[in-house]
Amino acid sequence: MATFLATYDFLLVSMVLAAALALTLYLPLMAGQLSVASPGFYALGGYTAAILSTKVFHHPAPGLYPVSLVLVEIVVAAVVSGVLGLAVGIPALRLRGIFLALATIAFVQILGVVALNLDVTGGAIGIFGIPQPFSSQMQYMWLAIPLLVVSMLFVARLEPTRAGRALVALREDELAAAAMGVNPTYHKVLAFTASAVLAGAVGAISAHFINTWNSRQGTFDTSVNLMAFVLVGGSRTFVGPVVGGLVLTALPEALRGIAGLGGLPTWFAEFLRDGRLIIFGVLIAVGTIFFPQGLITPALLRRLAGRRRPAAR
Amino acid sequence: MSDLLAVDDVTCSFGGVTAVSAVSFVVTRGELFGLIGPNGAGKTTLFNIVTGLTAPNTGHLRYRGEDITGLPPHRVAERGIARTFQNVRLFGELTALENVMIARHVRTRSGLISGVLGLAGSRREERDTHERAAALLALVGLADRAEERARNFAYGDQRRLEIARALALEPELLLLDEPAAGMNTGEKRALSELIRDVRARLGLTILLIEHHVPLVMDLCDRIAVLNFGQLIALGPPGEVQTHPAVVEAYLGDSV
Amino acid sequence: MSRTLLLQQVLNGLAIGSVYAIFALGYTLIFSVLRIINFTHGAIFTLGAYATYVLTGSQLGINGLLAGATLPIRLPFVLALLGGSVVAAICAVIVERLAFRPLRMVGADPLLTLVSSLGVAVALVNITQYLFGAEPYSYPDPLSRLPSAVNFGSASQPVLVRTVQVVIFGVSMVMLGLLSYLMNATRTGKALRAVAEDITTSSLLGIDTDRLILLTFVISGFLGGVTGTLIGLSVGIAGPYFGIAFGLKGLAVIVLGGLGDIPGAVVGGLVIGLAEAFVPSQYIAYREAVPFALLFIVLLARPQGLLGRAQVQKV
Numbered sequence: 015m016a017t018f019l020a021t022y023d024f025l026l027v028s029m030v031l032a033a034a035l036a037l038t039l040y041l042p043l044m045a046g047q048l049s050v051a052s053p054g055f056y057a058l059g060g061y062t063a064a065i066l067s068t069k070v071f072h073h074p075a076p077g078l079y080p081v082s083l084v085l086v087e088i089v090v091a092a093v094v095s096g097v098l099g100l101a102v103g104i105p106a107l108r109l110r111g112i113f114l115a116l117a118t119i120a121f122v123q124i125l126g127v128v129a130l131n132l133d134v135t136g137g138a139i140g141i142f143g144i145p146q147p148f149s150s151q152m153q154y155m156w157l158a159i160p161l162l163v164v165s166m167l168f169v170a171r172l173e174p175t176r177a178g179r180a181l182v183a184l185r186e187d188e189l190a191a192a193a194m195g196v197n198p199t200y201h202k203v204l205a206f207t208a209s210a211v212l213a214g215a216v217g218a219i220s221a222h223f224i225n226t227w228n229s230r231q232g233t234f235d236t237s238v239n240l241m242a243f244v245l246v247g248g249s250r251t252f253v254g255p256v257v258g259g260l261v262l263t264a265l266p267e268a269l270r271g272i273a274g275l276g277g278l279p280t281w282f283a284e285f286l287r288d289g290r291l292i293i294f295g296v297l298i299a300v301g302t303i304f305f306p307q308g309l310i311t312p313a314l315l316r317r318l319a320g321r322r323r324p325a326a327r
Numbered sequence: 328m329s330d331l332l333a334v335d336d337v338t339c340s341f342g343g344v345t346a347v348s349a350v351s352f353v354v355t356r357g358e359l360f361g362l363i364g365p366n367g368a369g370k371t372t373l374f375n376i377v378t379g380l381t382a383p384n385t386g387h388l389r390y391r392g393e394d395i396t397g398l399p400p401h402r403v404a405e406r407g408i409a410r411t412f413q414n415v416r417l418f419g420e421l422t423a424l425e426n427v428m429i430a431r432h433v434r435t436r437s438g439l440i441s442g443v444l445g446l447a448g449s450r451r452e453e454r455d456t457h458e459r460a461a462a463l464l465a466l467v468g469l470a471d472r473a474e475e476r477a478r479n480f481a482y483g484d485q486r487r488l489e490i491a492r493a494l495a496l497e498p499e500l501l502l503l504d505e506p507a508a509g510m511n512t513g514e515k516r517a518l519s520e521l522i523r524d525v526r527a528r529l530g531l532t533i534l535l536i537e538h539h540v541p542l543v544m545d546l547c548d549r550i551a552v553l554n555f556g557q558l559i560a561l562g563p564p565g566e567v568q569t570h571p572a573v574v575e576a577y578l579g580d581s582v
Numbered sequence: 583m584s585r586t587l588l589l590q591q592v593l594n595g596l597a598i599g600s601v602y603a604i605f606a607l608g609y610t611l612i613f614s615v616l617r618i619i620n621f622t623h624g625a626i627f628t629l630g631a632y633a634t635y636v637l638t639g640s641q642l643g644i645n646g647l648l649a650g651a652t653l654p655i656r657l658p659f660v661l662a663l664l665g666g667s668v669v670a671a672i673c674a675v676i677v678e679r680l681a682f683r684p685l686r687m688v689g690a691d692p693l694l695t696l697v698s699s700l701g702v703a704v705a706l707v708n709i710t711q712y713l714f715g716a717e718p719y720s721y722p723d724p725l726s727r728l729p730s731a732v733n734f735g736s737a738s739q740p741v742l743v744r745t746v747q748v749v750i751f752g753v754s755m756v757m758l759g760l761l762s763y764l765m766n767a768t769r770t771g772k773a774l775r776a777v778a779e780d781i782t783t784s785s786l787l788g789i790d791t792d793r794l795i796l797l798t799f800v801i802s803g804f805l806g807g808v809t810g811t812l813i814g815l816s817v818g819i820a821g822p823y824f825g826i827a828f829g830l831k832g833l834a835v836i837v838l839g840g841l842g843d844i845p846g847a848v849v850g851g852l853v854i855g856l857a858e859a860f861v862p863s864q865y866i867a868y869r870e871a872v873p874f875a876l877l878f879i880v881l882l883a884r885p886q887g888l889l890g891r892a893q894v895q896k897v
Contacts, residue, residue: 048693105882111693112619116833117881120874123830127871168443175442175449176435176456183429186418193378193412195404195433195496204439234830238704241697250420291708298701302694303684 023152025267027223030158033259035216035236036243037165040255041209043244044169044178045202046185047107050237051118052213054125055099057232059091059217064141064227065134066090079145079222084157088218095214096207103206107199110188122234130229140228144221157219162256165212169252181205235291242294245301248308257310262297266290330389331356331500331532332377332408337386339369339376346372347383348556354500354534359526361547361564362536365576368553370536371413374502377534378410379403390500405433409498411489413505413536419478423469423488426477427460430495463491467521482509487521494525501525502534507542515539519546544568552576586739591859593734597747599855600754601813605828606835606847607757608805614765614842615778615798618692621699622677623806624829625706626670628822630807631814632710634666635719645715659724667807674803675796677702683795686781703829710822720818721811725749746816753812757805758848764801765844774798778842834877840890849888 019026038052066087073079106117129135136142148154172178180201183191192198221227239262247258266289273282301308332354339347347369354360362370375381377388379400387396395403409430418426435456437449464470467487472480480488486506493501503522507515519542526533537543543550544564552560552567554576560567567573605627612620639656642648657665681702685695728745735741765771776784777791785791810825831854836842839850854873861869880887 048697106878109881109885111691112696113881113885115693115696116619116837117878119830119833120877120881123874124871124878127868127874131867171443171445172439175439175453176432176437177439177442179425179429180432182421183418186420187416189380189400190412190416190418191429192400193380193404193410193416194430194492195401196429197399197401234826235704238700241700245697285712289708289712292705292712295701295703295705295708299681299698299705302690302698302701303681306690306694 019152022267023150025264027151027154027158029260029263030155030162031216031220031223032239032243032263033256034158034162034165035213036240036247036255036259037169037252038209038213038216039240039244040249040252041169041205041212042202043249044172044185045181045205046188047202047205048111048115049118049206049209050115050240051099051102051121051206052209052240053232053234053236054118054122055095055210055213055232056217056220056236057125057129057229058095058098059214060221060227060231061129061135061141061217062091062094062214063087063218063221064144067145067222068141068143069134073145078149079147081147081156084147084218084222088157088161088215091214091218092211093214095217096211099207099210100203103203103210104199107202107206119234119237122232122237126229126233136228138229140226140230141221142226144225144227146225147222151223154219154223158223161215161219166252166256168208173252177201177204238291238298239294242298242301244308245306246297246308248310250307251310251312251315253315254308254310258308262294266293269293329355331358331391332534333387333389334373334377335387335389337373337376337383337388339372339381339383345556347376347553349386350553350556350558351386352551352558352561354532356499356532357526357530358549359522359533359535359547361543361550362534362553363538363540363543363550364553367555369556370553371504372556373553374410374504374534374536377403377502378408401433404496407497407499408502409493409496409500410502411486411493411504411506413508415482415485415489417477417480417485417489417492419476421477422474423464423477423480423491424457424460424473426488427463427492427495428456430492431456431459434495434497460491460495463494464488466494466525467491468517483511483514486510487518490521490525494529498531500532500534502536504536505538506535507537507539515542518542522546586735586741589734590741592856593741593743595856595859596751596852597743597855598858599852600747600751600848601809601816601851602831602835602854603754603848603851604750604757604805604809604812605832606839606851607754607761607844608802608809609832610836610839610842610844610847611761611798611802611805613836614844615774616682616686616795617778617842618682618695619699619833619836619841620682620802621696621829621833622674622681622703622706623802624825624827624832625703625710626674626677626803626825627806627810627813627828628707628710628825629673629810630666630670630803631810631819631825632666632714632719632822633669633807634662634811635721635814635819637662637665638722640719640722643715643717643719645717646711647713649715659721663808663811666811667804670807670810671800671803673706674799674806677706678796678799686795703826707822707825710825714822716821716823718818718820719814721815724815744816746812750812750816753808754848754851758845761801761844770794770797831873834873834880836887837877837885838880838887840887843887843889846887846889853888 042049071083102121109117130138180196183196184198184201188198243258243262244255248254330353334350334352337347337350364370376383379398382397387394390406435452437452441449464473467490469488477488507518510518525531547564549562550564550567551558552573559572560570609623636653637657638659639653641652642650681698682695725745731742731744732748733740733742773789773794776789777794781791835850835854836847838853839846854876857872858869861872
């Protein structure tokens with residue numbers, strides 16, 4: 015067990031962070047909005063933490079970087095992302111459907127170019143040597159798991175409340191929801207901003223976790239990963255994206271392991287591990303046709319729970 | 328102020344087609360006001376204008392004396408105007424109860440944070456919302472199906488559910504767009520009763536679009552007739568029934 | 583700014599722009615008929631470029647599964663171009679059959695189709711990368727016998743545009759003409775526009791919608807292949823991901839011009855090309871952000887684009 019954890023510590027923490035990031039796609043989706051803007055806020059959060067820890071907070075080396083400062087960075091990253099989320103969301107969320115998706119794609123691309131060219135973000139090289147608050151990678155779970163749990167609790171608590179119902183109504187029928195008194199733009203911006211805050215927090219942790227941060231973090235590829243997590247995992251319940259994030263992050267590595275055991279040629283096994291984007295891309299295409307609501311649906315959860323859908327409290 | 332809603336010289340065109348043309352009328356408080364006319368006469372468009380889904384090109388709407396022209400739909404709903412839709416627009420994936428609960432939105436206040444944190448005020452409001460929604464379902468006779476998904480309801484029941492949802496807004500003015508469509512005679516009778524009951528019990532003013540003319544003649548205090556976007560007659564049922572312009576517009580229909 | 587410099591920048595802009603324009607033509611053609619954004623256009627474009635490369639008998643690089651391989655045949659460039667574009671067209675059809683048609687059959691939301699096309703595009707590009715490696719390739723030069731640049735200025739104040747760029751501009755105009763002719767003046771075009779308007783009714787009226795949609799993808803794929811090869815000729819193939827980069831920029835082009843509008847694709851392309859050319863030199867690093875900034879602004883200010891009609895929402 016200990017060797018397993020030691021070998022796979024990077025993967026396990028990555029899985030938890032991916033699950034949290036998947037929720038950032040889920041939040042706007044609750045209101046029926048497909049926004050792929052979270053990679054941008056993820057990148058922003060990472061840069062915030064990277065810049066703060068390498069250029070602002072001076073800590074005496076050697077020795078571990080204080081965890082309290084990491085927590086500060088997470089909060090700052092979350093706030094910065096939230097503010098940008100509001101600034102971008104208020105105009106952008108008047109857009110519907112494809113137009114919103116395109117606007118969020120544009121947003122991520124613009125941020126990427128800006129990050130590539132500013133001095134403070136280290137330009138093309140990025141920022142490296144980000145200080146470590148822990149002596150082993152596994153200890154990042156102290157940050158990752160609480161973040162995931164808190165976000166899951168937030169979303170779970172959101173669904174049966176007035177605000178959550180408003181979001182779901184918007185997803186079902188925006189026009190009817192508005193006619194019933196739900197302010198569409200306000201609620202869409204709310205979901206979008208919450209999503210940005212979470213993405214920023216994940217980014218901040220990730221920057222320390224990966225030790226370097228550059229414009230290759232939080233790109234179009236990340237959007238594709240997130241879409242795979244949500245589409246395959248399940249888009250109608252918060253459990254879906256979490257499971258999608260956990261499983262799909264582990265999948266390529268797991269496939270490589272299985273292929274190795276089965277005595278398949280190494281190149282095939284390597285392909286399974288390195289071809290994650292090919293696998294995710296195909297899963298997305300297959301998913302839209304065969305299980306557009308994802309594998310984990312509310313119906314499935316009800317059946318697993320063995321009872322009918324409980325009345326809203 | 329006895330005039331609840333004033334439609335003042337409203338015109339609306341879409342890409343060359345004039346859907347509503349210089350229509351003016353007034354609905355007084357407590358009235359059951361009917362809106363009839365052949366298909367495409369502009370009735371639903373008029374509803375859309377009143378509820379803010381569409382903006383008129385010219386003209387004004389006054390509700391309780393306030394100019395509400397151009398307000399977005401949720402603001403119109405806030406002010407106490409609720410509606411049902413010609414093609415039922417329920418939240419299909421949600422249960423009947425949830426559909427009605429959503430419409431309590433403007434009458435409740437708990438925000439995102441208090442809801443997520445489960446603060447006392449928010450919990451109280453949740454219970455209240457739940458109870459009121461259940462009561463409204465009982466009013467329209469759907470209490471035993473509160474937990475069923477709205478899309479599984481039969482057409483006639485869906486229409487009743489939509490009415491319950493609209494009532495959850497606690498409106499003063501209720502707009503019903505062809506509520507009897509797809510109902511058989513018995514259901515139509517029950518609906519008539521329901522509308523009368525609701526109006527009396529809740530003190531509502533009701534604006535009703537309907538194709539089934541006997542229903543309209545039976546229920547309404549006054550009727551406005553639209554044809555090709557224009558108001559061609561306005562008055563009590565008896566008067567409208569024999570109005571020459573109306574008879575001509577309805578050639579072929581049983582008036 | 584001197585007149586020569588201005589002219590040079592305008593011509594640079596048009597050169598860049600016409601590259602975007604031919605890419606966008608195939609892109610917007612699909613939208614004009616099916617009302618979907620087919621992001622795989624970028625991947626098809628990549629496949630076409632690589633197919634042409636292989637067909638010229640050139641050798642593959644050291645990365646990728648097919649490292650060092652060459653095809654036993656060696657075609658002259660123009661034939662390789664045609665061959666590569668045919669390969670691209672075939673791939674487009676396969677994508678249509680496997681990914682888009684099932685969605686169309688169930689009346690899926692265009693948003694779902696966009697998501698699917700994103701997945702397919704990324705998968706295809708990564709497969710290409712897996713096979714061919716990510717290193718740059720360039721074609722054996724077919725234009726070596728022509729002068730390398732055309733001078734639009736004078737001998738003393740030269741305003742140069744590379745010959746290949748002039749060729750590309752010419753191709754974009756020819757393509758625009760052909761497509762416009764097809765859509766507006768032929769029976770097939772009329773049928774295509776009927777399908778765009780209402781696919782169910784068209785089918786009920788006896789129009790073979792399946793065959794027409796197939797035709798649309800064949801044309802779009804072929805165009806994509808031609809575009810990929812021409813761009814590869816002009817700036818070299820930087821790696822399979824240049825298809826994704828174009829796919830993304832192409833979104834800006836077609837939205838700016840007006841989704842589904844064929845002349846709009848060319849107008850959008852030229853406008854963005856000119857905008858990029860006129861970025862002041864101190865901001866040259868941000869040039870790549872220009873198309874996306876324009877996309878964002880257009881979406882907010884005028885989502886129907888320059889040539890599109892405002893869409894009225896039916897309630």
